[in-house]
Amino acid sequence: MTTVSLKIESGATQSTPPKGFRSWLAFWEAQRGKHAAECEAFGCDREVTEAGRVIKVGKEDGVYILPLCDRCSSQANTRIFKAWDKDLVMLTAEPEAVT
Numbered sequence: 001m002t003t004v005s006l007k008i009e010s011g012a013t014q015s016t017p018p019k020g021f022r023s024w025l026a027f028w029e030a031q032r033g034k035h036a037a038e039c040e041a042f043g044c045d046r047e048v049t050e051a052g053r054v055i056k057v058g059k060e061d062g063v064y065i066l067p068l069c070d071r072c073s074s075q076a077n078t079r080i081f082k083a084w085d086k087d088l089v090m091l092t093a094e095p096e097a098v099t
């Protein structure tokens with residue numbers, strides 16, 4: 001399995017979750033089909049509090065969603081950490097409003 005180096009995008013969990021989901025964490029769980037219990041950052045086993053927005057270091061091809069604890073998700077742009085590539089859910093462009 002592949003690991004990736006990540007950092008938190010600033011403004012991690014400020015945006016509104018997708019329509020039909022009460023949180024970004026619920027969105028991630030729906031995409032992955034499993035319950036997130038522990039923080040996905042390697043070396044951290046704290047309880048997940050929310051899904052954060054992360055970007056890949058050195059390969060910034062988009063924004064991904066990853067379940068994180070309150071401590072990890074608050075470290076915007078200050079820390080690089082590793083996680084499993086397969087646990088990332090890519091966030092596509094914000095859906096445009098239907099007119």
Ligand SMILES: [Zn+2]
Nearest residue numbers: 039044069072
């Ligand atoms: Zn953590």
